[in-house]
Amino acid sequence: MQPLSLPPRLLMGPGPINCYPRVLSAMSTQLVGQYDPTMTSYMNEVMELYRRVFNTQNQQTFLIDGTSRAGIEAALVSCLEPGDKVLIPIFGRFGHLLAEIAERADAEVHTIEVPWGEVFDPQQIEDAIKKVQPKLLAIVQGDTSTTMFQPLEELGDICRAHDVLFYTDATASIGGNPLEVDAWKIDAVSVGLQKCLGGPSGSAPITLSDRFVSCVRKRAHVEAGIRDAHHQGSSGMRIRSNYFDLPMIMDYWGDERLNHHTEAATMLFGSRECAIQLLSEGQDAVIQRHQLAGNAMLQGVIALGLQPFGDLKHKMSNVVGVHIPDNVDGEQIRHDLLNIFNIEIGTSFGPLKGKVWRIGTMGYNARQDAVLHTLQSLETVLRRAGFALPAGAAVDAAMSVYAGEK
Amino acid sequence: MQPLSLPPRLLMGPGPINCYPRVLSAMSTQLVGQYDPTMTSYMNEVMELYRRVFNTQNQQTFLIDGTSRAGIEAALVSCLEPGDKVLIPIFGRFGHLLAEIAERADAEVHTIEVPWGEVFDPQQIEDAIKKVQPKLLAIVQGDTSTTMFQPLEELGDICRAHDVLFYTDATASIGGNPLEVDAWKIDAVSVGLQKCLGGPSGSAPITLSDRFVSCVRKRAHVEAGIRDAHHQGSSGMRIRSNYFDLPMIMDYWGDERLNHHTEAATMLFGSRECAIQLLSEGQDAVIQRHQLAGNAMLQGVIALGLQPFGDLKHKMSNVVGVHIPDNVDGEQIRHDLLNIFNIEIGTSFGPLKGKVWRIGTMGYNARQDAVLHTLQSLETVLRRAGFALPAGAAVDAAMSVYAGEK
Numbered sequence: 021m022q023p024l025s026l027p028p029r030l031l032m033g034p035g036p037i038n039c040y041p042r043v044l045s046a047m048s049t050q051l052v053g054q055y056d057p058t059m060t061s062y063m064n065e066v067m068e069l070y071r072r073v074f075n076t077q078n079q080q081t082f083l084i085d086g087t088s089r090a091g092i093e094a095a096l097v098s099c100l101e102p103g104d105k106v107l108i109p110i111f112g113r114f115g116h117l118l119a120e121i122a123e124r125a126d127a128e129v130h131t132i133e134v135p136w137g138e139v140f141d142p143q144q145i146e147d148a149i150k151k152v153q154p155k156l157l158a159i160v161q162g163d164t165s166t167t168m169f170q171p172l173e174e175l176g177d178i179c180r181a182h183d184v185l186f187y188t189d190a191t192a193s194i195g196g197n198p199l200e201v202d203a204w205k206i207d208a209v210s211v212g213l214q215k216c217l218g219g220p221s222g223s224a225p226i227t228l229s230d231r232f233v234s235c236v237r238k239r240a241h242v243e244a245g246i247r248d249a250h251h252q253g254s255s256g257m258r259i260r261s262n263y264f265d266l267p268m269i270m271d272y273w274g275d276e277r278l279n280h281h282t283e284a285a286t287m288l289f290g291s292r293e294c295a296i297q298l299l300s301e302g303q304d305a306v307i308q309r310h311q312l313a314g315n316a317m318l319q320g321v322i323a324l325g326l327q328p329f330g331d332l333k334h335k336m337s338n339v340v341g342v343h344i345p346d347n348v349d350g351e352q353i354r355h356d357l358l359n360i361f362n363i364e365i366g367t368s369f370g371p372l373k374g375k376v377w378r379i380g381t382m383g384y385n386a387r388q389d390a391v392l393h394t395l396q397s398l399e400t401v402l403r404r405a406g407f408a409l410p411a412g413a414a415v416d417a418a419m420s421v422y423a424g425e426k
Numbered sequence: 427m428q429p430l431s432l433p434p435r436l437l438m439g440p441g442p443i444n445c446y447p448r449v450l451s452a453m454s455t456q457l458v459g460q461y462d463p464t465m466t467s468y469m470n471e472v473m474e475l476y477r478r479v480f481n482t483q484n485q486q487t488f489l490i491d492g493t494s495r496a497g498i499e500a501a502l503v504s505c506l507e508p509g510d511k512v513l514i515p516i517f518g519r520f521g522h523l524l525a526e527i528a529e530r531a532d533a534e535v536h537t538i539e540v541p542w543g544e545v546f547d548p549q550q551i552e553d554a555i556k557k558v559q560p561k562l563l564a565i566v567q568g569d570t571s572t573t574m575f576q577p578l579e580e581l582g583d584i585c586r587a588h589d590v591l592f593y594t595d596a597t598a599s600i601g602g603n604p605l606e607v608d609a610w611k612i613d614a615v616s617v618g619l620q621k622c623l624g625g626p627s628g629s630a631p632i633t634l635s636d637r638f639v640s641c642v643r644k645r646a647h648v649e650a651g652i653r654d655a656h657h658q659g660s661s662g663m664r665i666r667s668n669y670f671d672l673p674m675i676m677d678y679w680g681d682e683r684l685n686h687h688t689e690a691a692t693m694l695f696g697s698r699e700c701a702i703q704l705l706s707e708g709q710d711a712v713i714q715r716h717q718l719a720g721n722a723m724l725q726g727v728i729a730l731g732l733q734p735f736g737d738l739k740h741k742m743s744n745v746v747g748v749h750i751p752d753n754v755d756g757e758q759i760r761h762d763l764l765n766i767f768n769i770e771i772g773t774s775f776g777p778l779k780g781k782v783w784r785i786g787t788m789g790y791n792a793r794q795d796a797v798l799h800t801l802q803s804l805e806t807v808l809r810r811a812g813f814a815l816p817a818g819a820a821v822d823a824a825m826s827v828y829a830g831e832k
Contacts, residue, residue: 021475021702024468024695029458036457036688047692048454051442051626052435053770062430069427085628086492086669087687093669120649121668214688220457222491222628222690243526260666262527263492263499279775281493282442282620284628286453286696289430296427364459369685 033366088212091224112163137330162193176205196310218383240267439772494618497630518569543736568599582611602716624789
C-alpha cells in the first residue's frame with residue numbers, strides 16, 4: 021500500500037496518451053453535490069463547450085459516464101430496436117466493434133468492407149444504402165487499428181436523401197482532424213478523451229441531432245422509483261439498457277434534472293479542461309499542430325528507411341502505421357523503447373498484429389520535442405538491434421517539416 | 427473558460443460526499459499506457475485490494491468503468507438471459523432499479539415488496555424463492571432512498587440450498603457497514619466509490635464468485651476484430667451488451683489482457699486510494715467511525731425534536747432520514763443550509779419526496795466536526811425559520827455519543 025508511483029512515460033502509441041497538465045490538475049478538485057447549482061451550472065457549461073468542440077448547435081450534447089465504447093453503445097442501443105436495419109462500412113477493428121454492438125442489440129446488421137489500410141468512396145456507401153435501406157448508417161471516422169481517416173463530408177447528404185440516420189464514432193480523430201457535425205449533417209457522434217483531446221479514458225462526449233433525438237425519444241420510459249403520475253411511457257420499445265438509455269440521460273442533463281446515474285464529477289472536470297484546452301488554443305491551430313507533428317513523424321520514419329502502412333492520402337494526422345522490417349523483432353524494439361527510453365509506441369490488432377507498429381502524435385504529445393525524442397530513440401534501438409539505417413536522417417527529416425521545408 | 431472554481435461544500439447528503447484528500451491527489455497522476463507493465467501491475471494490485479475490501483478470495487474482483495449502476499447492469503445482463511427468472515425483494519428506490527434493469531434484459535422478474543422504511547425477514551425471501559425458483563436473487567444491501575439496511579447473513583445459505591445465485595448492490599453500505607462476501611456466500615456484489623469509500627462517482631468495483639463466473643462464462647464470445655482462430659464462441663446466448671460483457675472484461679483484467687475498453691486509469695488511481703484508505707485505517711475502525719458519526723447525528727436530530735424515519739433497528743450507519751416537520755418548508759431549509767453554511771443535506775425520492783430529509787455521515791465526512799457543524803447549522807436555520815427547538819441540545823446529544831455516554 022505504497023503511494024502511487026509511475027514512470028514518466030512519453031506515450032507515443034495510438035492512445036491513451038499523456039494528459040495535458042491542466043486536465044490532471046482539474047481532476048484533483050474536491051466535489052460538490054450532483055444537484056448543487058454550481059455543479060449543474062458546470063454541466064451546462066460542459067454541454068456548451070462540447071457543442072463548440074463538435075461544431076454543432078445540438079442542444080443534446082453531453083457526457084456518457086464510461087469509456088469511449090460506452091458512448092458508442094449508448095448511441096446504438098438507444099436508436100436500434102431489434103430487427104432495425106443498420107449499415108456498417110468496416111475499414112478496421114472499430115468498424116467490427118460497431119457491428120458487434122449492433123448485433124448484440126439484435127439489429128439486422130449489414131456490413132461492407134474494404135481491406136485494412138483503405139477507406140470507402142462515398143459512392144460505395146450510397147450504393148449499399150440503396151440496397152439495404154437501413155434505419156442507420158454507423159461508421160468510424162478514424163480507425164486507429166489501421167490509422168485510416170474516412171471522409172464523412174458527403175455522407176450526410178446521402179443519408180438525408182435516403183432518410184437514413186447517420187452516426188459516427190470519432191474517438192480517434194476528434195481534435196486532431198476536422199469534424200463538422202452540423203455542416204456535414206451527422207446525426208450522432210460519440211468520442212473519448214484519451215486521444216487528441218488529451219485527457220484520460222473514462223468519459224464519452226456525445227452529441228445528438230434533433231432527428232436522432234426524435235428517434236430515441238419514441239422509446240422514452242422513466243424508471244420506476246422516480247416516476248411520477250405525469251410521466252407517460254412512450255409507444256416505442258423500451259431501450260434494453262438502463263445505463264445507456266439516452267432519453268433518461270437527457271432528462272438528467274436537461275432542466276428536468278431527473279435522477280439517473282450520479283454524474284462522475286471528476287471525469288466531468290477533466291472533460292471540461294480537455295474542451296477548454298482545444299478551444300482556447302483554437303481548433304484550427306490544434307489540428308494544424310497535429311498535422312505538423314504527424315507529418316514530421318511520417319517523414320522521419322520514411323527517412324529511417326521504414327515503410328509506412330496504408331493509403332497515406334487517407335491517414336489520420338495523429339497516428340502512423342509502420343511496417344516492422346524483416347529480421348527485426350517488433351516486440352523487442354517496443355520493449356527497449358519503453359524500458360530504456362520511457363517511450364511507448366503501439367502494436368497492432370487482427371490482420372496487422374506483429375506486422376505493424378503504430379506511432380501516435382496526439383494531444384499534449386503533438387509536439388516537436390516529443391516527435392524528435394521518439395525518432396532518435398527509435399533510431400538508436402533499431403541501430404543497436406542491427407538494423408542498418410542512415411544516422412540522423414530521421415531527425416533531420418522531421419526538423420525540415422517543422423522548418424516548413426517539406 | 428475560467429479555471430474551475432467550486433465552493434467548499436460539506437456534503438452531508440446521501441452521496442456523493444467529499445472525497446478523501448489522498449483520493450483527489452491520486453487522480454491528478456499522469457498516465458502510462460494501458461498495457462504498460464506498471465499499469466497492469468496496478469490493475470492486479472487493485473484486484474487484490476478490493477478482494478480485501480469485499481472480504482473475499484474471489485479471483486474475479488475488478489472495476490467496471492462507469493458509475494455504480496454500471497456495475498449493477500454488468501452483473502445482471504451478463505447473468506440473466508431473456509426468460510431467466512430473477513427474484514428481487516424491493517424495499518426502496520434501488521430495488522426498483524434492479525427490477526428495471528432486469529426487465530430490460532427481458533428476464534422474468536418477480537418482486538416482493540415491503541413498505542419504505544422496513545426490510546425483509548429472511549423467511550419472506552426464502553418463501554418467495556421456493557415459489558418462484560429463480561436463477562438469481564438480486565437485492566440491495568443498503569438503500570439510501572429509505573436509509574434501510576437489509577441483513578444478508580442468512581440469504582447465502584438459503585440461496586445455496588435452492589441452487590440460486592445471489593447478487594447484491596452494496597453501493598450505499600460498503601465501508602460504513604459490514605459486508606462479508608465469502609462468509610455470507612454472496613455470488614456477486616457491485617458497489618460505487620461515492621458513499622462510505624470516499625471517492626468520486628465513476629468506477630464500480632465488482633466481485634464474482636466461481637459459481638457466478640461459471641454462469642457468465644457460458645455466454646463468452648470474444649469480439650470480432652481481435653478474435654483469433656483459437657477463440658471459440660461458447661454455447662450460451664451472447665450477452666446483449668458489449669460494454670457490460672463480464673467475460674470480456676475478465677479477459678481484459680486477466681492474464682489474457684485481451685483488449686476491451688481502455689481502462690479509465692484516473693478512476694482506477696482514485697479507486698485504489700479509496701481501498702487503501704479503508705484498509706490502512708482498518709475496516710472495523712472505519713465501520714465503527716461510521717456507527718459513531720451516524721449515531722451522533724441520529725441523537726442530534728432527535729434532540730432537536732425531529733422524528734427520524736423508518737425502522738431504526740435496520741438503519742444504515744451512514745445516513746438518517748428525518749421527517750420534515752409540519753409548517754417547515756423543507757426545500758427552503760436545504761437552500762439556507764447550502765447557501766449560508768455551505769452544507770448539503772439530501773431530499774428524497776418517490777413516496778418520501780418532500781416529506782423526508784436525508785442526512786449522511788459518510789467516508790471522509792464521518793467525523794465529529796462534520797456532524798457538529800451540520801447539527802448547529804440545522805438548528806440555526808430551523809430556529810430562524812420559526813421552528814421552536816431546544817437551543818444547543820443537538821450538539822450536546824451528539825457530543826454525548828462521542829463521549830461514550832449514549
